[in-house]
Amino acid sequence: MTANLDTLMTDLGRRARAAARALALVPSEQKDKALRAAAQAIRIDAGLILAANARDMEAGEAKGLTKAMLDRLMLDPARVEAMAKGLEDIARLPDPVGRSLAEWTRPNGMHISRVAVPLGVIGIIYESRPNVTADAAALCLKSGNATILRGGSESFHSSQAILTALSGGFAACGLPADAVQMVPTTDREAVGAMLRLSEYIDVIVPRGGKSLVERVVAESRIPLFQHLEGICHTYVDGSADLEMARTIVLNAKMRRTGVCGATETLLVDRACAGTHLAPLVAMLIDAGCEVRGDQPAQDADCRVSPAAEADWSTEYLDAVISVKVVDGVGAAVEHINTYGSHHTEAIIAGDPKAAETFLQGCDSAIVLWNASTQFADGGEFGMGxxxxxxxxxxxxxxxxxxxxxxxxxxxxxxxxxxxxx
Amino acid sequence: MTANLDTLMTDLGRRARAAARALALVPSEQKDKALRAAAQAIRIDAGLILAANARDMEAGEAKGLTKAMLDRLMLDPARVEAMAKGLEDIARLPDPVGRSLAEWTRPNGMHISRVAVPLGVIGIIYESRPNVTADAAALCLKSGNATILRGGSESFHSSQAILTALSGGFAACGLPADAVQMVPTTDREAVGAMLRLSEYIDVIVPRGGKSLVERVVAESRIPLFQHLEGICHTYVDGSADLEMARTIVLNAKMRRTGVCGATETLLVDRACAGTHLAPLVAMLIDAGCEVRGDQPAQDADCRVSPAAEADWSTEYLDAVISVKVVDGVGAAVEHINTYGSHHTEAIIAGDPKAAETFLQGCDSAIVLWNASTQFADGGEFGMGxxxxxxxxxxxxxxxxxxxxxxxxxxxxxxxxxxxxx
Incomplete structure (x- = not known):
C-alpha cells in the first residue's frame, strides 16, 4: 500500500512539474480568461457542488463533527457564489509573473534584470473548508504555478466537485490538464508521501488547525509557508490617547476572536497604568472577554483572574485575554520577542520615538502603530x-x-x- | 559527549540570537566602522594569522592533503591583505537594512511599508579556505545578522586567528561580543548538532565540496542557501555568429574550469551544426579540453570520444566538456531542464525570438544571452x-x-x- 501510495504521489508530482513548466509560459490574458471560465463553471455546477457537499455534511454529522467544523464544511448557494466571485477577483489582480524586480547595466555593457517567475509546484494541505480548493488553486494559477491539493477527508466530495468545475474551466481555455490536481485518496499516509516529494513540490502551504500544521512542520522535507499560531500583542504606551486605545484594543481582541490576528495579550505601560489600565480592563470584561492578568491588572479590577506563566504564550482564539503591566516600550518589545509567535503586534502611542522603538524592535512579520492587529490579512493589506x-x-x-x-x-x-x- | 555537544551548541545559538537582536538595531555607520576596524586588526595580526596558518599547513601536509587542498588552505601576506581589503569593500556597500522595498497607502489611510530587516542568525559551514571566516562574517555583519561559523578542521587555527582579529575590531566599535562566534571544536558531530538548531539559526550556508553540501542537505532542519553543483550549459543557436560563439564558448569552458559557473555541456543547434560544430569542437580540443560528444560531434572531429548518458548530468569541474547537437532552442531548453542543475545557462543567438524562448524556458537561477556562463558571480553582477x-x-x-x-x-x-x- 505504501509503495503504491508513493508511486501514486510521485506520478502526481511528475505531472505537476510538467504542467508547471507549461504554465510558466502562459500569457496573462489566458490565465485570467481561464479563471473567469472556472468561475462560470462553478456557477453552472452549483447544483452538483451542493449535492456533493450534502453528502459530506451527512457523513460529518454521522461522524459527530463539532458545530464549528460543520459550519466550516457547509456550502450554500451564497458561499458557492462567493467562491466564483473570488476567482473573478483574482483574475483582476495584476499578473505577478514577468515583473522586473530590479535592473541595472554593468560597466562592461551587460544588462542584468531580476525577473519574477513562478515558484513551480505548490502543495496545499487543508482541512474541512472546501472553498480552499478554489481559492488556493486560483492564487497558484494566477502566479503561474501548478497545484497539488490535499483536502480533508470530511470535505472530500465537495472538494472533488469544485475541482471538476475548476478543471473544466481551465481546460476550456487551453491550460494543461494537470495544472491543478487533487490527491485522489483520503489515506492519511498520503500526506506523509506528499511531504517527501521535494523533487516535485517547491513549497507546501498547510491550511488548518495547530495539530495539522505541527505535523506538517515536523515531517516536511519541503519549504513551508505557514504559521503555527498568532500570539499577537497590543501594547499601550504611556503616550497613548485613552480613547484611541479603547477603540483599538476592543477591535483587536473582540472583532473576531478566532482569527490569527486577534490580540491575545494586552501590555500596558506602567507610566499610564494608573489612568488607562482600569478602563481598558473594564471595557474588555464588559464586552464579554475573560481577563487574566498580573498583580496590577488584578488590582485594577476585581473581576480579573490571575494569569499563569503559560498564559503569556497561549493563543486563546477565544474571548480571553492576558494583561500585563510593563516598564515602557523596551520591556514590551522584550516580552513580545520572548513570548510571541512573530506574527503581528501593535503599539498605541502618541510618541513617535516610542513607536519607532517598537516597530524596529519587535521581531514579527507585521508591526502596527495606532491600528488594530486584526488588519493582519492579505485582503486588508490590498494584496487581493x-x-x-x-x-x-x-x-x-x-x-x-x-x-x-x-x-x-x-x-x-x-x-x-x-x-x- | 553528544549531550555536552548539544548543550554547547544550544548555548552558542542562544547567544547568537541575543546578539542578532542587538545587531539589527546597529546604525550603518557603526557597522561600517567596525568592518574597517576589523580590516586594520587583520593587518596588525597578520603575523599571528600566518603563524597559525603555518601550523595548519604543517598538519595538512602530514595528513597528506592534496596539493589543491593545501593551496586553498595556504595564506601568505598577499592573501591576508586581500582579506582586509575585502572587509573594507564590504564596508563601502550600501546598507541593505532598513530599505523600503515597497510602500502604499490603503483607502482607510493606513500606510504600509515592506522594510528590509536582517534574517537573524546565519550559520556558515565551510571547509579548508580560511578566508571564508572573514568574508562570511563581514557579509553577515553588514546585513545586521549574527554569525556562527563552523570551519574545516584543516583550517582550524588559521580561522581562529582570523576570528580573534575580527572580533577585536568589532568589539572596539561596540558591537555585541557574540556577533560572530566559531564552533570551538573540530568534532564532526558538531555539524549535526548545528543543523538541528532551528530555533536559533535562521539559515545555513554550506561552503565546500559536493560531499559537504550533500551531508548538509540531507541532515538540515534549517533552510539553506546552497548549490550542489553547477551543470551549466552554453547553447549555440542557428542564428549565432560563429566568431561570438567561439569567444564565449572558450571563455565559458576554459577561463577557469573549477568554478561552478563553468560550462559543462555545449549544445549546438542542428541548423548550424554544419558550419559551427567542427570549429567549436576543434577550438576546445586545441585549447586542451577533452570533448565527449554525441554521434554528430564525433563525426565533426575524430578526437571526440563518445559521451555516455551520465555525461549529460556530470559536473566535470575540469577541462572536459560534453557536446550535443539538438533540434533548435526548444530541444535545448528541454535538455537543460532535464539534465541541468538550475544554475546558469547561456544562449548565443542573433535571433531575439530564440533568445526569449531560451531565457524564459530555462528553469535556472541565471540565464544569459550572448555572454559567458562564467559571469555567474555576485561580484561580476555588481552585488559587491x-x-x-x-x-x-x-x-x-x-x-x-x-x-x-x-x-x-x-x-x-x-x-x-x-x-x-
Whole structure:
C-alpha cells in the first residue's frame, strides 16, 4: 500500500512539474480568461457542488463533527457564489509573473534584470473548508504555478466537485490538464508521501488547525509557508490617547476572536497604568472577554483572574485575554520577542520615538502603530487575496499573496561579453 | 559527549540570537566602522594569522592533503591583505537594512511599508579556505545578522586567528561580543548538532565540496542557501555568429574550469551544426579540453570520444566538456531542464525570438544571452560580494549578497484604524 501510495504521489508530482513548466509560459490574458471560465463553471455546477457537499455534511454529522467544523464544511448557494466571485477577483489582480524586480547595466555593457517567475509546484494541505480548493488553486494559477491539493477527508466530495468545475474551466481555455490536481485518496499516509516529494513540490502551504500544521512542520522535507499560531500583542504606551486605545484594543481582541490576528495579550505601560489600565480592563470584561492578568491588572479590577506563566504564550482564539503591566516600550518589545509567535503586534502611542522603538524592535512579520492587529490579512493589506500568513522569515513573511508565490531569475543580456582573469 | 555537544551548541545559538537582536538595531555607520576596524586588526595580526596558518599547513601536509587542498588552505601576506581589503569593500556597500522595498497607502489611510530587516542568525559551514571566516562574517555583519561559523578542521587555527582579529575590531566599535562566534571544536558531530538548531539559526550556508553540501542537505532542519553543483550549459543557436560563439564558448569552458559557473555541456543547434560544430569542437580540443560528444560531434572531429548518458548530468569541474547537437532552442531548453542543475545557462543567438524562448524556458537561477556562463558571480553582477550561489528557489536564487541576507517586515502606520466587519 505504501509503495503504491508513493508511486501514486510521485506520478502526481511528475505531472505537476510538467504542467508547471507549461504554465510558466502562459500569457496573462489566458490565465485570467481561464479563471473567469472556472468561475462560470462553478456557477453552472452549483447544483452538483451542493449535492456533493450534502453528502459530506451527512457523513460529518454521522461522524459527530463539532458545530464549528460543520459550519466550516457547509456550502450554500451564497458561499458557492462567493467562491466564483473570488476567482473573478483574482483574475483582476495584476499578473505577478514577468515583473522586473530590479535592473541595472554593468560597466562592461551587460544588462542584468531580476525577473519574477513562478515558484513551480505548490502543495496545499487543508482541512474541512472546501472553498480552499478554489481559492488556493486560483492564487497558484494566477502566479503561474501548478497545484497539488490535499483536502480533508470530511470535505472530500465537495472538494472533488469544485475541482471538476475548476478543471473544466481551465481546460476550456487551453491550460494543461494537470495544472491543478487533487490527491485522489483520503489515506492519511498520503500526506506523509506528499511531504517527501521535494523533487516535485517547491513549497507546501498547510491550511488548518495547530495539530495539522505541527505535523506538517515536523515531517516536511519541503519549504513551508505557514504559521503555527498568532500570539499577537497590543501594547499601550504611556503616550497613548485613552480613547484611541479603547477603540483599538476592543477591535483587536473582540472583532473576531478566532482569527490569527486577534490580540491575545494586552501590555500596558506602567507610566499610564494608573489612568488607562482600569478602563481598558473594564471595557474588555464588559464586552464579554475573560481577563487574566498580573498583580496590577488584578488590582485594577476585581473581576480579573490571575494569569499563569503559560498564559503569556497561549493563543486563546477565544474571548480571553492576558494583561500585563510593563516598564515602557523596551520591556514590551522584550516580552513580545520572548513570548510571541512573530506574527503581528501593535503599539498605541502618541510618541513617535516610542513607536519607532517598537516597530524596529519587535521581531514579527507585521508591526502596527495606532491600528488594530486584526488588519493582519492579505485582503486588508490590498494584496487581493492571500493563501495564508507566514511567520517564517524565508521568502515570504506576513500575508502570502500572488507576488510571494513567485521566485525570480536573473536575465542577463550581453553582446559577446566574456569574463576576464 | 553528544549531550555536552548539544548543550554547547544550544548555548552558542542562544547567544547568537541575543546578539542578532542587538545587531539589527546597529546604525550603518557603526557597522561600517567596525568592518574597517576589523580590516586594520587583520593587518596588525597578520603575523599571528600566518603563524597559525603555518601550523595548519604543517598538519595538512602530514595528513597528506592534496596539493589543491593545501593551496586553498595556504595564506601568505598577499592573501591576508586581500582579506582586509575585502572587509573594507564590504564596508563601502550600501546598507541593505532598513530599505523600503515597497510602500502604499490603503483607502482607510493606513500606510504600509515592506522594510528590509536582517534574517537573524546565519550559520556558515565551510571547509579548508580560511578566508571564508572573514568574508562570511563581514557579509553577515553588514546585513545586521549574527554569525556562527563552523570551519574545516584543516583550517582550524588559521580561522581562529582570523576570528580573534575580527572580533577585536568589532568589539572596539561596540558591537555585541557574540556577533560572530566559531564552533570551538573540530568534532564532526558538531555539524549535526548545528543543523538541528532551528530555533536559533535562521539559515545555513554550506561552503565546500559536493560531499559537504550533500551531508548538509540531507541532515538540515534549517533552510539553506546552497548549490550542489553547477551543470551549466552554453547553447549555440542557428542564428549565432560563429566568431561570438567561439569567444564565449572558450571563455565559458576554459577561463577557469573549477568554478561552478563553468560550462559543462555545449549544445549546438542542428541548423548550424554544419558550419559551427567542427570549429567549436576543434577550438576546445586545441585549447586542451577533452570533448565527449554525441554521434554528430564525433563525426565533426575524430578526437571526440563518445559521451555516455551520465555525461549529460556530470559536473566535470575540469577541462572536459560534453557536446550535443539538438533540434533548435526548444530541444535545448528541454535538455537543460532535464539534465541541468538550475544554475546558469547561456544562449548565443542573433535571433531575439530564440533568445526569449531560451531565457524564459530555462528553469535556472541565471540565464544569459550572448555572454559567458562564467559571469555567474555576485561580484561580476555588481552585488559587491557573495556568500555563495543558490540554486534553490526560496528567498535567494543565484548569487547571495547582502540584500539576500535580509528578510522584511510589514510596518503599518495608522491613526486609530480598526477593522470593520
Amino acid at each position: 487575496a492571500e493563501i495564508g500568513i507566514s511567520t517564517g522569515k524565508m521568502h515570504a513573511r506576513g500575508p502570502v499573496g500572488v507576488e510571494q508565490l513567485c521566485t525570480f531569475k536573473y536575465v542577463v543580456k550581453g553582446s559577446g561579453q566574456t569574463r576576464p582573469g | 560580494a557573495e556568500i555563495g550561489i543558490s540554486t534553490g528557489k526560496m528567498h535567494a536564487r543565484g548569487p547571495v549578497g547582502v540584500e539576500q541576507l535580509c528578510t522584511f517586515k510589514y510596518v503599518v502606520k495608522g491613526s486609530g484604524q480598526t477593522r470593520p466587519g
